[in-house]
Each structure stands twice: as structure tokens, then as C-alpha cells.
Amino acid sequence: MNVLFVMIGGFFGTISRYILGELIPASNGFPIGTLTVNLIGCLCLGWLLSFIANQKNMNPKISLLFGTGFIGSFTTFSTFSVELVHLLEEEKVGYAALYVVLSLFAGLVLSFIGYRLANLRKMGEESS
Numbered sequence: 548m549n550v551l552f553v554m555i556g557g558f559f560g561t562i563s564r565y566i567l568g569e570l571i572p573a574s575n576g577f578p579i580g581t582l583t584v585n586l587i588g589c590l591c592l593g594w595l596l597s598f599i600a601n602q603k604n605m606n607p608k609i610s611l612l613f614g615t616g617f618i619g620s621f622t623t624f625s626t627f628s629v630e631l632v633h634l635l636e637e638e639k640v641g642y643a644a645l646y647v648v649l650s651l652f653a654g655l656v657l658s659f660i661g662y663r664l665a666n667l668r669k670m671g672e673e674s675s
Contacts, residue, residue: 556619559617592618593658595610598665
């Protein structure tokens with residue numbers, strides 16, 4: 548039954564990634580669509596997993612549906628890797644370096660921000 552939740556989330560995550568990728572085309576060969584999708588995914592997954600961890604009676608299938616399914620299929624490491632190789636083949640080393648740095652560091656920052664956003668209410672309750 549768990550695979551059904553992953554499948555449903557994956558269906559909608561894949562479609563969402565495709566649509567967003569079409570709306571945000573590459574700029575001068577720089578894969579801004581994939582970068583945007585992956586950074587949104589970092590923020591959302593950071594928030595989601597922290598939010599779920601703070602809930603007492605959260606159904607674990609929520610994590611499968613939205614985390615593993617939707618966000619897992621929405622983001623894409625393989626496309627990031629292929630686009631990076633493509634930039635290097637075209638000798639766009641500056642774009643390639645920027646892509647790696649933005650993907651890794653901005654992804655970490657956005658994951659952390661998502662995590663902190665999910666914990667704002669909890670932190671407010673502890674300080675009261």
C-alpha cells in the first residue's frame with residue numbers, strides 16, 4: 548500500500564517539474580529551470596520533514612506521499628548532472644561552476660530555512 552502513496556505523489560511531482568521546467572527555459576545555456584525546481588524542492592523538503600517530525604499524530608504515509616513521492620520526483624539530481632556535463636562540454640566553465648555552487652550552497656541554505664520555518668511555532672511555544 549505504501550507504494551501507492553509514493554506513486555500518486557510521484558505522478559503529480561513529475562508533472563509539476565515538467566510544467567515549471569517549460570515555464571522557465573534555459574538562459575544562455577544556463578539551466579535555470581532545473582536549478583529553480585531543485586531549490587524549491589530543498590526548501591519544501593526541509594520544511595516538510597521538520598513539520599512532520601514535530602507532529603504527534605501525523606500519519607507516516609504523508610511523508611511517503613509528499614516527501615518521497617511528490618518532492619522526490621519533482622527534484623532531479625540526474626538532470627542536474629547531465630546539464631552540468633553539457634555546460635562543461637560547451638566549455639562554459641563559469642556557468643558550470645555557478646550551477647554547482649548555487650545548487651549545493653543555495654540548496655543547503657533553503658533546506659535549513661525550510662527546517663527553521665517548520666519549527667517557528669515550536670520555538671515560540673518554548674520561549675513562552
